[in-house]
Amino acid sequence: MAPIHRLHAQHELKNCSADQYFSFLKYDMAKLQRICPQFFKSFQTPAGDENGVGTIWLATLAMGPSHEEMVKVKVKHKVVAVDDESRTLKVSMIDGDLLRKYPKIEQTFTVTPIVTQGNEQSCVVKLSVEY
Numbered sequence: 001m002a003p004i005h006r007l008h009a010q011h012e013l014k015n016c017s018a019d020q021y022f023s024f025l026k027y028d029m030a031k032l033q034r035i036c037p038q039f040f041k042s043f044q045t046p047a048g049d050e051n052g053v054g055t056i057w058l059a060t061l062a063m064g065p066s067h068e069e070m071v072k073v074k075v076k077h078k079v080v081a082v083d084d085e086s087r088t089l090k091v092s093m094i095d096g097d098l099l100r101k102y103p104k105i106e107q108t109f110t111v112t113p114i115v116t117q118g119n120e121q122s123c124v125v126k127l128s129v130e131y
Contacts, residue, residue: 004130004131005130005131006128006129006130006131007127007128007129007131008126008127008128008129009126009127010124010125010126010127011124011125012114012122012123012124012125013122013123013124013125014116014120014122015120015121015122016121016122016123017113017121017122017123018087018111018112018113018121018123019087019113020121020123021111021123021125022084022087022089022111025089025109025111026082026089029043029045029057030043030044030045032059038062038067039061039062039063040059040060040061040062041059041060041061041062041072042058042059042060043057043058043059043060044057044058044059045057045058046058048079052079052082053079053080053081053082054078054079055078055079056076056077056078056079056094057076057077057078057079057091058074058075058076058077059074059075059076059077060072060073060074060075061073061074061075073096073097073098074096074097075093075095075096075097075098076093076094076095076096077091077092077093077094077107078091078092078094079091080092080106086110087110087111087112088108088109088110088111089108089109090106090107090108090109091106091107092104092105092106092107093105093106093107102131104130104131105129105130105131106129106130106131107127107128107129107130108127108128108129108130109125109126109127110125110126110128111123111124111125111126112124112126
C-alpha cells in the first residue's frame, strides 16, 4: 500500500462571508469554468442535485508547472459528505487521469467565518487533500 500524503492550505477571503462561500461550493461550482477559464476548461454536474451527497462533478482542468506547459486533465469527483453546520464539504475523486498516479484523492473544504476590523464579513477557507 502506498503511503498517504496530506496537503493543507488555507486562505482568508475578505468581504466574503462564510455562508456566501459555502453556498458557492454547494450550488455554484459549475461557474468555475466562467470564473477561471484558464484552469477549468469544462465543468458539468451529470448526476445528483448539485449540492448533496452523491452529486458527481466532471471537469477538464488545465494543469502544469507553468502556463506554457499546461496539459488538460479529466477528473470526476463525487460529493461524499456535506455538513452545513460546520460548513464542510468533502469530495472524492472517483475517476480521471490523476488516479493513474495516485490510488485515492480526497478533498475537504472547510469554511470558517471571521470578524475583521470594521465588522466586515470575511472567512477562512481551508483545503485538505489526502492522496
